[in-house]
Amino acid sequence: MTETLRASAPPVATGAGAIAVLRDLASYVDARAEAFSARSSWLVAAATHLAGEPVVVVAHEDGQVVGLAALSVTRHRGTARVTLLGGELNDYGQLHHDGPRAARALAGALVDWLRAQRRWSLDLTQLAPEDPALAALVRLLPGAVVSPGAPMPRIEGVGTSYRVKRDRRRKATGAFNAAGRDGLRAEKLVLDDLAGLERWLPALVEVRRARDHASGRRSQLDDPGVLAFHTSVVRGAVAAGAGVVHVMLVEDEVAGFVTVLVDGDTHRLYDGRVAERWLAYRGGTVCDIEAVLRAQDDPGVHTFDWLRGWTEAKFGNAEVVRAGLHASSHPSVDRLDRWEATARRRLKAALPDAAVRRIVSR
Known part of the structure; x- marks a missing residue:
């Protein structure tokens, strides 16, 4: 039954269809998940409850699923904002695949879908730095930037x-x-x-x-x-x-x-x-x-x-640092993002602390 579902998974599924694919491919996802935030239960919950439209991009080879990207899309000022499903809540992000060759196929399928969106920005956070899918995306997306995440x-x-x-x-x-x-x-x-x-x-x-x-x-x-x-x-x-x-x-x-x-x-x-x-x-x-x-x-x-994040309360003998990938379809997309971020910071800085506390408690 599982192999039949794997073979029949569509290249791209959205909305309720994306949730159905995640449920159908739960065993595939969970067998490759690195942590709780890459498991099917987390992804289905994110697709069900969080803002944004869930999108699942699937890579096939010889009629079988060899890779899967679980994504979320929100639209702002005519731009598709694409993140991993779960977004900023993910301490461990992941593109699920069967190895280097499958990773390249998945990256290609993801980029093909992205380019069909016309105006887009892509932010995939907390990926394993050594993930071959990350390296493949960098090669396929001109101007893509990889940056370290917060230490864990x-x-x-x-x-x-x-x-x-x-x-x-x-x-x-x-x-x-x-x-x-x-x-x-x-x-x-x-x-x-x-x-x-x-x-x-x-x-x-x-x-x-x-x-x-x-x-x-x-x-x-x-x-x-x-x-x-x-x-x-x-x-x-x-x-x-x-x-x-x-x-x-x-x-x-x-x-x-x-x-x-x-x-x-x-x-x-x-x-x-x-x-x-x-x-x-x-x-x-x-x-x-x-x-x-x-x-x-x-x-x-x-x-x-x-x-994520160092505090005085956290102690240990090691740390892990994951990687984030950012890319966009047009330089103007990034310019607008920077302008809006600067405006938000200036507004917050101009407000007294008491006013900020009143606002956030509403």
Whole structure:
């Protein structure tokens, strides 16, 4: 059945047709996926809930699928803006294919489809720098630019060659115990089943949104589509036994949490926030350490991945840097993008901090 579906996949599918292709080719996609954000469940959720039209470009050879690009297209000022499906939410982006020859075929199919759009910009982020499909796209797209993504710190050999230092554990324990010393009731939870998750998921969402607003920015979860996508991903991971949420409570309120997604022998910290009301008890730090210790104590886990961006809370012994590709059909497309980005920065810089906080909290 799978081979028949592979052979019958159309070269290009859009909208509901794209979602159908992703479901039909789920086994093909998942067998090649490097991480959770390249799996069929993530891509179908993105196509279902996120803004933009889903587009799937498929490369064939001898009647069989040898490559697939899952994309999202939005249109702005007459220009098709093309990203990977999932866009900025992807910590790991991927073009799925069967090797160098298939990668070249996929790149060719993608470029043929792009050129039919007339005016377009292409931004494919968080790709593996060594991906032959990336190299093929650079050759086929004059003026294409490849740039490094944000570093992703990680712990390699967690539980074997690397163990959490005693002082880190002591600081987390001290932060947790501080609530008790202040006469408050504190508790740690591990949510690894749907019943427990459903009990606390609304509170976790509100803690994240409130923390983002207090930091002077809109929360991604303010967008109903992103919220639906996010909760779908977390629920699906927990239901499949591939997700766990660590929570610290103070007086039965969420003081901090982290969500970890499991990719084989790797635990990836997908989400996490600390509650504004209980900042003094460092619920985020407490949950970070709990998550790393869980990985450290599991003999089947080799890597703890903090995902994008360095912060003081992230520690480890290695990092991964992925690559982004940008190209466009006309220089005027890039000029307009730069002008709009500059205008947005100047407007934000001109607003007082209090005004920014009021705007983002609406």
